[in-house]
Amino acid sequence: MERHELLVAYGDDPDSLLPRLFAAADLPAWLPRDRRIGIKPNLVVAKPSSSGATTDPRLVSALIAYLHALGCRDLVILESSWLGDSTARAFRECGYEEISQRTGVPLVDLKHDETVACEAHGLHVEVCRQAREIGFLINLPVIKAHCQTRMTCALKNLKGCIPDAEKRRFHTLGLHRPIAVLNTILHTDLVIVDGIVGDLTFEEGGTPARLDRIIVGRDPVLVDAYVASLMGFAPGDIPYIEMAAELGVGCRDLDRAGIRQINEPPVAPHSLEPVPCRLPARVRADQACSACLGSLRFALRRLEEEDHADRLSDEPICLGQGFRGQTQGGLGIGSCTAGFGRHLPGCPPAAADIVEFLRQKPGKKIP
Numbered sequence: 001m002e003r004h005e006l007l008v009a010y011g012d013d014p015d016s017l018l019p020r021l022f023a024a025a026d027l028p029a030w031l032p033r034d035r036r037i038g039i040k041p042n043l044v045v046a047k048p049s050s051s052g053a054t055t056d057p058r059l060v061s062a063l064i065a066y067l068h069a070l071g072c073r074d075l076v077i078l079e080s081s082w083l084g085d086s087t088a089r090a091f092r093e094c095g096y097e098e099i100s101q102r103t104g105v106p107l108v109d110l111k112h113d114e115t116v117a118c119e120a121h122g123l124h125v126e127v128c129r130q131a132r133e134i135g136f137l138i139n140l141p142v143i144k145a146h147c148q149t150r151m152t153c154a155l156k157n158l159k160g161c162i163p164d165a166e167k168r169r170f171h172t173l174g175l176h177r178p179i180a181v182l183n184t185i186l187h188t189d190l191v192i193v194d195g196i197v198g199d200l201t202f203e204e205g206g207t208p209a210r211l212d213r214i215i216v217g218r219d220p221v222l223v224d225a226y227v228a229s230l231m232g233f234a235p236g237d238i239p240y241i242e243m244a245a246e247l248g249v250g251c252r253d254l255d256r257a258g259i260r261q262i263n264e265p266p267v268a269p270h271s272l273e274p275v276p277c278r279l280p281a282r283v284r285a286d287q288a289c290s291a292c293l294g295s296l297r298f299a300l301r302r303l304e305e306e307d308h309a310d311r312l313s314d315e316p317i318c319l320g321q322g323f324r325g326q327t328q329g330g331l332g333i334g335s336c337t338a339g340f341g342r343h344l345p346g347c348p349p350a351a352a353d354i355v356e357f358l359r360q361k362p363g364k365k366i367p
């Protein structure tokens with residue numbers, strides 16, 4: 001797998017999807033089995049992954065099973081929850097204590113780790129020693145909105161590898177530049193994004209949104225640029241992505257990325273509810289995939305945030321496989337609605353494209 005590539009699998013079963021993703025990435029050919037492998041989930045708070053806040057323990061469990069089968073023996077799970085919360089409690093309540101007991105992979109609470117002083121790009125940063133000394137870092141972030149940086153995914157997840165005093169200082173420095181610099185000090189070797197359930201509004205969870213997907217990449221900048229588009233953000237909306245690219249962490253140019261889907265999105269096993277926005281009455285879903293529904297929910301949220309929702313056309317917004325072959329008015333989201341007069345292609349479309357599509361005035365040609 002090259003650094004400019006991203007792999008996407010749809011569904012919510014890591015046991016079956018991860019081996020397929022790793023086979024497509026040819027991971028056994030380049031995984032260094034002789035180095036200490038660090039597994040860094042996002043356990044910002046002690047809440048289950050169904051809340052949208054934390055990395056699904058099934059993903060970490062499937063990863064460990066795969067690495068053990070490849071002969072990797074020196075594995076460790078590292079995390080430091082956010083300020084004021086206990087990592088030990090998060091390990092316990094998020095299911096990681098059980099994983100550790102079952103697999104023998106130790107848990108390291110970085111809040112109790114020594115720190116190493118690092119200098120990079122004019123910034124002094126204290127970093128947790130055990131994170132700094134990892135030989136191969138696997139970063140498992142969750143797709144979430146964030147109150148200060150708008151989104152959090154791979155690049156920001158490394159903030160869990162610094163002591164609490166530094167987390168506090170990062171906030172006073174505006175977060176964006178320190179996050180970018182931190183990623184020049186700690187190198188992410190592999191990103192596995194938990195996009196099974198993300199959060200629409202806040203990194204602490206509470207507004208969960210199913211996206212039903214797992215994304216694998218080697219470049220955290222490219223991963224974050226892609227996830228930003230899935231969440232409805234335009235390029236440049238998230239300064240730390242651009243800063244990290246400028247500091248040489250990776251490439252944010254999605255036009256140069258090779259994005260491969262390894263399967264088709266499954267139809268959502270649930271209805272559209274709940275849709276936390278002001279437009280649910282206009283939304284008509286018929287056999288819609290959760291990937292499409294998730295994109296729409298993120299897009300509607302972005303439009304709400306910018307107070308654009310009230311200015312939208314009041315035409316129905318339709319999506320789902322039940323609309324295949326139908327020709328009708330209204331706004332069609334996704335390739336299943338190709339027969340609509342106005343429809344947005346994509347299977348599933350990204351939230352950023354849905355935002356642009358819904359902003360278009362009726363009668364304007366859709367590309």
Ligand code: SF4
Nearest residue numbers: 289292334335336347
């Ligand atoms: S376009 Fe159709 S098949 Fe594709 S994700 Fe959307 S609902 Fe599913």
